Amino acid sequence: MARFTRIEVALTMKKTGIIPVFYHPDVELCKQVVKACYEGGIRVFEFTNRGDFATQVFSELNQWAISECPELILGVGSVVDGPTAAMYIALGTNFIVSPLIDEETARICNKRKMSWSPGCGSVTEIGRAHELGCEVVKIFPGSSVGGPDFVSAVMGPMPYASIMPTGGVTPDEANLERWFKAGVHCVGMGSQLFPKEALANGDFGFITDTCRNCLVLVQKFK
Numbered sequence: 001m002a003r004f005t006r007i008e009v010a011l012t013m014k015k016t017g018i019i020p021v022f023y024h025p026d027v028e029l030c031k032q033v034v035k036a037c038y039e040g041g042i043r044v045f046e047f048t049n050r051g052d053f054a055t056q057v058f059s060e061l062n063q064w065a066i067s068e069c070p071e072l073i074l075g076v077g078s079v080v081d082g083p084t085a086a087m088y089i090a091l092g093t094n095f096i097v098s099p100l101i102d103e104e105t106a107r108i109c110n111k112r113k114m115s116w117s118p119g120c121g122s123v124t125e126i127g128r129a130h131e132l133g134c135e136v137v138k139i140f141p142g143s144s145v146g147g148p149d150f151v152s153a154v155m156g157p158m159p160y161a162s163i164m165p166t167g168g169v170t171p172d173e174a175n176l177e178r179w180f181k182a183g184v185h186c187v188g189m190g191s192q193l194f195p196k197e198a199l200a201n202g203d204f205g206f207i208t209d210t211c212r213n214c215l216v217l218v219q220k221f222k
Contacts, residue, residue: 001092002089002092002093002094002095002112002114003066003073003092003094004073004094005113006095006113006114006115006135008073009044009073009075009094009095009115009136010115010135010136010162010185012043012044012073013044013136013164013185013186014162014185014186015043016041016042016043016044016186016215016218017180017186017187017215017218017219017222018042018186018187018189018211018214018215018218019042019044019045019046019164019186019187019188019189020033020037020042020045020046020188020189020190020193020194020211021046021048021077021166021188021189021190022034022045022046022047022048022190022193022194023047023048023049023050023051023054023078024057024199025051025052025053025054025057027057027060027061029199030047030057030061031061031064031065031068032202032204033194033199033204033207034061034065034069034072034074035068035069035204036204036205036207036208036211037193037207037208037211038069038071038072039208040207040208040209040210040211040212040215041211041212041215042072042211042215043071043072043073044072044073044075044095044186045072045073045074045075046075046076046077046095046097046188047061047074047075047076047077048076048077048078049076049077049078049079049084049088050078055087055088055091058076058088058091058093059091061074062074062091062092062093063092066092073094073095074093074094075093075094075095075096075097075115076088076093076095076096076097077096077097077098077166077188078097078098078099079096079097079098079105080098080099080100080102080105081102081104081105082102082104082105082107082108085105085108085109085114085116086108089108089109089112089114093114094115095114095115095116095117096109096114096115096116096117097116097117097118097119097138097166097188098116098117098118098119098138099118099119099138099140100118100119101118101119101120101125101128101129101132102118103132105118106118106132106133106134109133110132110133115135115136116133116134117134117135117136117137117138117164118132118134118137118138119138119139119140119166120137120138120139120140121139121140121145123154123157123158126139126154126158126161126163127158130161135162136162136163136164136185136186137161137162137163137164138163138164138165138166138188139151139163139164139165139166140165140166140167141166141167141168142165142166142167142168142169142187143167143168144167144168145165147165147168147178148178148179148181148182148184149182151163151165151179151182151183151184152182152183155182155183162185163183163184163185164184164185164186164187164188165179165184165187165188166187166188166189166190167188169187169188169189169192170189170192171189171192171193171210171213171214173217176214176217176218176221177217177221180218180221180222181221189214193207193210193211193214194207
């Protein structure tokens with residue numbers, strides 16, 4: 001069962017502004033990455049369903065995080081169908097993120113009052129996601145869909161939309177300023193937060209510092 005309500009998820013996404021997006025088959029490495037982000041101030045983290053036995057990795061990671069990172073809202077991304085969503089809900093995920101709109105996933109998440117963020121690439125899809133009970137809409141891939149200009153355009157007729165871009169978000173000041181000035185609810189950030197060199201060298205302090213610096217910038221631009 002989720003430890004955080006869908007309302008708490010949406011509000012914490014808004015408050016912190018940065019959601020790290022990460023997957024690795026090594027659960028011990030995942031723990032170190034999550035801990036580094038947590039120490040940098042991150043309070044929402046998306047583990048992506050990208051590999052074989054990812055559910056098993058998440059199960060151990062989530063149980064560990066409950067005690068080691070008690071304020072962390074840990075969820076799962078890259079969920080493309082209802083059965084996969086149901087598996088992760090059974091393992092205690094706090095939210096589900098999808099790269100697409102899948103109505104079965106929406107129904108399953110709504111039955112359990114679970115936060116669900118589907119990937120959208122048009123105003124029509126965003127409107128459909130709202131009809132299906134989505135609070136925070138993901139635009140994916142953010143840069144290919146249209147970047148900050150797309151967000152600004154959407155916010156004209158739909159100022160009530162809560163948008164989370166993933167893809168094309170980088171930890172530099174100019175990039176974050178463009179996204180947040182466009183009106184995003186929060187942003188998802190993957191490999192830019194976790195350079196291969198830092199992971200290979202075990203430089204988790206770099207990840208902590210990057211997260212901390214990004215959070216300072218986000219507060220500046222809100």
